[in-house]
Amino acid sequence: MALPSPNLDDRRFQQFVDDAKRYIQQRAPEWTDHNVSDPGVTLVETVAHMADQIVYRLNRVPEKNHLAFLDLVGITLFPPSAARTDVTFWLSAPQEEVVVLPAGTEVATLRTESEEAVVFATERQLDITSCELTHVVVQRSGDAVEDRTADLAEGKDVRCFAEAPQAGDCLLFGLSAAVPHCAVALELDSRVDGVGVDPRQPPLVWEAWTEDGWAECEVDRDGTGGLNRPGEVVLHVPGGHAVSRTGGRRAGWLRCRVTEPLAGQPFYTTSPTVRSADAFTIGGTTRAVHAETVHDEALGESTGLPGQRLRLAHAPVVGDDPPLHLQTAEHDGWADWTVVPHFAASGPHDRHITLDAATGEIAFGPAVREPDGTLRQYGAAPPKGAVVRARRYRTGGGRAGNVARGAVQVLRSSVPYVAEVVNREAARGGVDGETVEEAKVRAPITLRAQERAVTLRDYEELARRAAPETARITCLEGDEGEHGAYAVRVLVVPQAVPDPGGRLRFEQLVPGKDLLSRITRHLDERRLIGTRLAVGPPFYQGVTVVATVHAFRGVDTDRVRRRAHDALYRHLDPLTGGADGTGWPFGRPVQSGEVFAVLQRVPGVELVDEVRLHPADPLTGKRGEATDRIDLRAPSLVFSFDHRVRVIGDGA
Numbered sequence: 001m002a003l004p005s006p007n008l009d010d011r012r013f014q015q016f017v018d019d020a021k022r023y024i025q026q027r028a029p030e031w032t033d034h035n036v037s038d039p040g041v042t043l044v045e046t047v048a049h050m051a052d053q054i055v056y057r058l059n060r061v062p063e064k065n066h067l068a069f070l071d072l073v074g075i076t077l078f079p080p081s082a083a084r085t086d087v088t089f090w091l092s093a094p095q096e097e098v099v100v101l102p103a104g105t106e107v108a109t110l111r112t113e114s115e116e117a118v119v120f121a122t123e124r125q126l127d128i129t130s131c132e133l134t135h136v137v138v139q140r141s142g143d144a145v146e147d148r149t150a151d152l153a154e155g156k157d158v159r160c161f162a163e164a165p166q167a168g169d170c171l172l173f174g175l176s177a178a179v180p181h182c183a184v185a186l187e188l189d190s191r192v193d194g195v196g197v198d199p200r201q202p203p204l205v206w207e208a209w210t211e212d213g214w215a216e217c218e219v220d221r222d223g224t225g226g227l228n229r230p231g232e233v234v235l236h237v238p239g240g241h242a243v244s245r246t247g248g249r250r251a252g253w254l255r256c257r258v259t260e261p262l263a264g265q266p267f268y269t270t271s272p273t274v275r276s277a278d279a280f281t282i283g284g285t286t287r288a289v290h291a292e293t294v295h296d297e298a299l300g301e302s303t304g305l306p307g308q309r310l311r312l313a314h315a316p317v318v319g320d321d322p323p324l325h326l327q328t329a330e331h332d333g334w335a336d337w338t339v340v341p342h343f344a345a346s347g348p349h350d351r352h353i354t355l356d357a358a359t360g361e362i363a364f365g366p367a368v369r370e371p372d373g374t375l376r377q378y379g380a381a382p383p384k385g386a387v388v389r390a391r392r393y394r395t396g397g398g399r400a401g402n403v404a405r406g407a408v409q410v411l412r413s414s415v416p417y418v419a420e421v422v423n424r425e426a427a428r429g430g431v432d433g434e435t436v437e438e439a440k441v442r443a444p445i446t447l448r449a450q451e452r453a454v455t456l457r458d459y460e461e462l463a464r465r466a467a468p469e470t471a472r473i474t475c476l477e478g479d480e481g482e483h484g485a486y487a488v489r490v491l492v493v494p495q496a497v498p499d500p501g502g503r504l505r506f507e508q509l510v511p512g513k514d515l516l517s518r519i520t521r522h523l524d525e526r527r528l529i530g531t532r533l534a535v536g537p538p539f540y541q542g543v544t545v546v547a548t549v550h551a552f553r554g555v556d557t558d559r560v561r562r563r564a565h566d567a568l569y570r571h572l573d574p575l576t577g578g579a580d581g582t583g584w585p586f587g588r589p590v591q592s593g594e595v596f597a598v599l600q601r602v603p604g605v606e607l608v609d610e611v612r613l614h615p616a617d618p619l620t621g622k623r624g625e626a627t628d629r630i631d632l633r634a635p636s637l638v639f640s641f642d643h644r645v646r647v648i649g650d651g652a
Helices: 013-027 039-058 063-072 149-153 436-449 456-466 513-524 557-571 592-600
Strands: 084-091 099-101 106-109 119-122 126-128 133-139 145-147 170-175 182-189 204-210 213-216 218-222 231-236 243-246 249-258 276-289 291-301 309-311 324-330 333-339 352-356 361-364 367-369 375-377 387-396 408-411 418-423 472-477 487-493 532-536 539-551 605-616 636-640 644-648
Touching: 013 039, 063 436, 084 119, 084 126, 084 408, 099 276, 119 291, 126 276, 133 149, 133 249, 133 276, 170 276, 204 231, 291 309, 324 352, 436 456, 456 472, 456 487, 456 513, 487 513, 513 532, 539 557, 539 592, 557 592, 557 644, 592 605
Parallel strands: 333 352, 487 532, 539 636, 539 644
Antiparallel strands: 084 276, 084 418, 099 126, 106 119, 106 408, 119 276, 133 145, 133 170, 170 249, 182 231, 182 276, 204 213, 204 249, 218 231, 243 249, 291 387, 309 361, 324 333, 324 387, 352 361, 367 375, 408 418, 472 487, 539 605
């Protein structure tokens, strides 16, 4: 079977002739005889025949040659990037000693009949430090702290806040040790007094004292309903948690602080109480990357000649710092080599190598003949016969690592006292490596831009290069009244993995500060002087569809309702929605007519009776008046928010 030939230029003989005749009409309008009998046309056809032969040969250039051509102009294939997620290790029971999870601890998703397990490895060591409660302190807003530890020891009821609570009141818990990156459980027993608040959304925030001040803790679960009943509060303490002194007492401090209520949110009428309290560590969280670590891989022996190339057994190589630890066996032991982007600044004695992360190819420094005939060595060459080994590197990456939250459940490494493992948020950042076809498209854009942002297309391409893991990036002219004169607005939509059931949460579509800062720094170095940059997320317009449909006789109405919801969430999706499935276009309005068509295609739907659209605020949940059309501004995208579909079946 013959290999398929690439089609680099699909023009043929007659198209070349027609293009030439149109060009003649523009440049030499006095030439009017374009018949085949004209000698000039004969020359045109001769040249077109030669061009057709060149294109025929060009279309048979293999990809290997294309990669060589791209390399000549400084364009190499982008390697894949690895997805990352925070993984929480839950202990089987509180431990008295520190539980250590070393860097490289492997966790994975469940393996099924159709899908292989996706393996993640922790990036740093995690110490799950044990702790106990040593102090309980109350601080009213603006007053000095009051130690109530002795009162709790005697079983007295202690008011958490002032008798009439107000914003700024705090209840502080002192731990026996700092517990950064750990999950801490607080067991509280109380007499219910703190009435007036919504237990599902109390006006409280939990914080931990760190080296940079108070930092908010993530609340895993709150069984007290805002300190309104006995129960357990599980907090994820941020990194940097440190021991400090408060009111003359040294401890690792956590606090529960009363905040200003949101609009329409109920507030405390009286203070809740605490009768007894206890604290202990039940887990810890660390960052894991979709990669497997390879140790001590033998690559062969050195020839002693400059420019030697070796290849790793596993590719691609996941970006790390450094991405590869290479060693050679020399007379005084193992010598380390440093990965550099190029050999331009390498001297003859520098142990430098380059690494093609996409293919896993390693290259030692070359020797280049100078104009005077001498040889100059760029980077050292290992001694002849020296054993070369890859001490450590990581391989993996790609879109397969973008798994939903809760998908990582298997502990592959043996760690005592760990009962279960889970990722509380979806893994993001996994991008497949660039293909040759994609590089062909990128090459002319890169050559034209030359690392300088002039047009909106240049800004968009450079922003994608700075953050290839983003889902969508588009650039618009900034509003002079909002961003100033000569502004470029860069809209960034981060990668997001839907939760089980295919639903996106609004917070998943908000890019992080680190991502926005990285794009801003990259563009700021390449923008024109005087151009203002505004890098941020688009405006998300929430849309709620309220519809009534009729199902065919005998069809399960619940199934039809689920399918209708799935179709709406799939169509009105900022990442995969729209008519072509590549994401809802920026600024495109939402109309009830197209929603009619989406619902009518749902299996089991006989008739779509009514469709109404409601603009909604994804943050507050408030909906606007019903309408048939929701217009979006240019920097806006849609976000599906709580669709309502009524299905009428046989019994209706």
